Amino acid sequence: MKILVCVKVVKGELNPFDESALECALQLSDDVTVVSMGPKVCENALKPLTRLGAKVILISDNCFAGADTLATSYILSTAIKEMDYDLILCGRQSIDGDTAQVGPMLSQMLGIPLITNALEIQANDGIVFATTRLGEERAELPALVTAERGYVLRFPSIFSKVGEVKILDNQVLGCDVQKCGLSGSPTKVLETFENERGRRKCKFIQMDELLPLVDELINQNNVETQKTYDGTKLKSVWAVGEEVCEKAKEIAEEVILIEKSSPQIIYEKAVAKKPDVILWNADFWGRRNAPIVAAMLSTGLCADCTMLETDGENLIMYRPAQGGNITAKIRCVTKPQMATVRTKSDSFDIIVSGGKGVADKIDKLNELAEKLGAEIGASRGLVDMNKLPYDKQIGLTGKTVSPKIYIAVGISGAIHHTCAIEGSTTVIAINPDKNARIFDYADFGIVENF
Ligand SMILES: Cc1cc2nc3c(=O)[nH]c(=O)nc-3n(C[C@H](O)[C@H](O)[C@H](O)COP(=O)(O)OP(=O)(O)OC[C@H]3O[C@@H](n4cnc5c(N)ncnc54)[C@H](O)[C@@H]3O)c2cc1C
Numbered sequence: 501m502k503i504l505v506c507v508k509v510v511k512g513e514l515n516p517f518d519e520s521a522l523e524c525a526l527q528l529s530d531d532v533t534v535v536s537m538g539p540k541v542c543e544n545a546l547k548p549l550t551r552l553g554a555k556v557i558l559i560s561d562n563c564f565a566g567a568d569t570l571a572t573s574y575i576l577s578t579a580i581k582e583m584d585y586d587l588i589l590c591g592r593q594s595i596d597g598d599t600a601q602v603g604p605m606l607s608q609m610l611g612i613p614l615i616t617n618a619l620e621i622q623a624n625d626g627i628v629f630a631t632t633r634l635g636e637e638r639a640e641l642p643a644l645v646t647a648e649r650g651y652v653l654r655f656p657s658i659f660s661k662v663g664e665v666k667i668l669d670n671q672v673l674g675c676d677v678q679k680c681g682l683s684g685s686p687t688k689v690l691e692t693f694e695n696e697r698g699r700r701k702c703k704f705i706q707m708d709e710l711l712p713l714v715d716e717l718i719n720q721n722n723v724e725t726q727k728t729y730d731g732t733k734l735k736s737v738w739a740v741g742e743e744v745c746e747k748a749k750e751i752a753e754e755v756i757l758i759e760k761s762s763p764q765i766i767y768e769k770a771v772a773k774k775p776d777v778i779l780w781n782a783d784f785w786g787r788r789n790a791p792i793v794a795a796m797l798s799t800g801l802c803a804d805c806t807m808l809e810t811d812g813e814n815l816i817m818y819r820p821a822q823g824g825n826i827t828a829k830i831r832c833v834t835k836p837q838m839a840t841v842r843t844k845s846d847s848f849d850i851i852v853s854g855g856k857g858v859a860d861k862i863d864k865l866n867e868l869a870e871k872l873g874a875e876i877g878a879s880r881g882l883v884d885m886n887k888l889p890y891d892k893q894i895g896l897t898g899k900t901v902s903p904k905i906y907i908a909v910g911i912s913g914a915i916h917h918t919c920a921i922e923g924s925t926t927v928i929a930i931n932p933d934k935n936a937r938i939f940d941y942a943d944f945g946i947v948e949n950f
Contacts, residue, residue, distance in 0.1 A: 501529045501623060501641075504583060505554070506576060506590045506606070509542040514549075516649055517591025523651035524621050525589050526552060533557060533583070537564060537575055543665045550663030551656035561670040566682030569597070569791070570800055573605035574684075578675045579668060580610060587628055588644040592617055598897060599803035603646035604791035608763075613639035616788045619650040633784065633890060649884075686800030686834040690816070692826045698922035702929075702945045710907075710928070713944060714872055717905055717926050718849065732812040737777040738836070740766065740790075743843050744781045751810045752777070760785065763792040770797060775836050777815050779808075782840035790840050800832035802839045804896055806919045815839065820896055820915050842900040842920060850905045851924075853877030853894055855917075857910025857931065858950050859887050865909060865950075877901065879911045895920045909950050913938025 503525040507518035514522075525532045534549050536542060537559040546556050559579050567575060580588070588610075593600035600616070607614035615637045618630035629638045630645055639645075670677070678684055705713065739748040741760045748755040756775070758766060770778065770793070778793075780786035782804045794801035806827075807818040815837040821828035832838065852869040854862065859882060869876050878888040880895055894901055896916040902923030909930045911917060918941040921927060929942035932949045939945045 501586045502531045502584055503529045503533070504580060504585045504588045505532060505534050506588065506602070507534055507536045507546075507549075508591070508594045509536060509538050509545045510594060510596045512541075512545055514545060514653075515591050515594045515596075517593060517595070517647060519591075519653040520649045520651040521589040521591050521647040522549070522552075522554070523653045524647055525587075526554070526654065527651070528587075528621065528623055533585075535559065535576065535579065535583075537567070537572060537579075539565065540667070543667070546665050547662055548656065550665070551660040552654065553660070556663070556665045558665050558667050559669075559673070560667055561673075561680075563670055563677050563680050564675075566685065567680060568685035568687045568800065569599055569601035569605060569803075570687075570794060570798070571680055571685045573602050573609055573795060574679050575673070575675055576602070577606055577609035578673050580606070582673075586641045587623055588612070588642070589621070590644065590646045592646045592648050593897075597803075599791075599801075600646070600787050601791040601794070601801060601803060603644060604788055605795040607644040608792045608795035610642075610644070613643040614645075614788075614792070615639055615643065616646045617648055617784070618645050619648050621645055621647065687802055687830055687832050689821075690829045690831055692821060692828045694826065698918050698941050700927060700941055700943050702939045702942045704945045704947060707930070707946050707948050710930075710946065711871075713928070714850065714905060714907075731809060734777060734810045734812065734815070736775070737779055737815075738770075738775045740778060740780045740786070743783070744779045744786075744841055747808065747841050747843055748779050751808050751815070760789075763789050763796065767793050767796040770836060776813075778836045778838045780838070780840045782842050786840045790838060794838050797836065797838075799834040799836055799838055802830045802832060805830075805839045805841045806896075806922075808839065808841065820919055842896070848875040848901070848903045850874035850907070851877045851894075851901055851903045852907045852909065853879065853911060854882050854888065854909050855879040855911030856881035856885065857912075858882075859885050859910075861910075861950055862887055868907075868909070872907075874905075874907070875903075877906075879914075879917050881911075908938050908942070911938055912936050913941055 533555040590603040620631040734752045736754040737752040780790040802817040805817040809816040854865045878892040883893045900920040906924035927942040928944040929938040930946045
């Protein structure tokens with residue numbers, strides 16, 4: 501079986517999700533080809549992979565620089581159409597862009613079935629079987645599967661030899677340069693700025709004041725509404741699924757609810773009615789299907805937006821970028837303008853949320869939650885350690901929550917986490933590090949070990 505593994509080099513290293521996909525491929529077959537698009541310098545990170553027995557191809561040309569997900573998928577698909585393969589594996593997402601769009605877009609452009617978020621992958625008799633976050637899935641080969649971080653990439657044998665990285669430029673590939681690089685990318689970053697949203701003034705208290713404080717806050721029943729957009733509105737937007745309607749109403753006079761159906765049906769509706777804007781909920785379903793529809797419509801898609809604005813015609817999208825403390829303001833120059841949007845996923849009164857700092861105190865965390873009648877949440881740090889399941893993850897790539905009281909225990913407060921708790925009425929943070937960023941986003945702070 502011939503397997504292609506699409507990998508991205510991020511800051512000189514292989515994207516961890518792609519490492520997992522590569523290890524999976526090496527376990528399934530001894531005919532593995534790594535395909536990466538990036539600048540020539542990526543060769544340094546890719547060359548060692550030849551020691552694992554994989555062939556390695558770097559797709560590199562100046563005209564590819566600055567590609568967004570649609571342009572990247574186009575370039576990769578042009579190259580892959582000339583290759584022989586049974587299965588394509590991609591990492592679920594890259595850890596810098598974190599959009600999870602390239603896998604779905606690529607599958608659409610190649611016209612092959614897609615399975616996303618695979619924890620375990622097997623293939624035989626022309627079928628690929630995957631255990632995903634949704635259960636068991638299967639697809640006929642050739643297919644594309646995106647992998648979670650379920651596999652740990654092996655070390656090369658000490659007897660292995662370093663091979664060559666084959667470089668393909670656009671003279672060989674013949675991509676349409678209008679669809680490549682920065683100029684061929686429909687999503688444009690207009691500006692980036694320091695993220696100040698969600699900051700609160702923190703009052704420090706002692707641990708023994710926590711329970712009486714929670715009692716007092718619950719009795720106050722002080723539900724404040726989150727600041728909403730109140731500028732000029734778009735005439736009409738499409739909202740795919742009920743979850744995103746509320747966000748859509750903030751920026752549009754008319755919201756047209758589109759039923760969650762297959763990408764093909766939504767695509768056909770969009771071609772017939774030509775909406776200016778389509779919004780999707782940034783949940784599992786939206787993150788899987790929106791990129792497919794974007795690829796079908798050849799339009800840009802901004803992932804995981806935390807805020808939307810408009811001048812009445814254009815959609816302006818905001819999302820955290822570059823590791824967190826920066827927010828990027830993005831516009832899509834093609835129509836329909838599409839975005840997956842973070843929406844309020846739950847409506848609990850109290851959430852007790854744990855981070856890496858309490859990885860060895862999960863029982864105590866559960867006890868506190870039980871005592872307060874609270875729901876449990878987690879940072880990605882804790883979920884990545886497999887201490888709590890993914891459906892508990894709160895943050896940019898997890899859920900957005902707006903409880904009356906959010907208690908962050910052992911969480912440092914990265915923007916990827918705090919951007920999803922802005923709607924909480926009161927935030928209480930417990931952390932022994934008085935300089936932890938979480939205190940800038942909390943109303944009450946307890947500088948103690950939990
Ligand atoms: C694109 C992208 C998307 C991301 N999406 C998410 C997301 O959805 N959700 C998310 O949470 N993160 C997300 N992250 C990761 C995020 O940037 C942080 O790495 C993560 O939130 C850190 O988790 P943490 O706060 O649990 O761990 P750490 O940053 O390691 O912090 C642990 C904290 O615990 C404290 N501590 C230690 N001991 C104790 C104790 N005994 N009691 C109390 N506190 C203690 C420490 O002082 C420290 O502040 C994302 C990152 C990227 C790049």
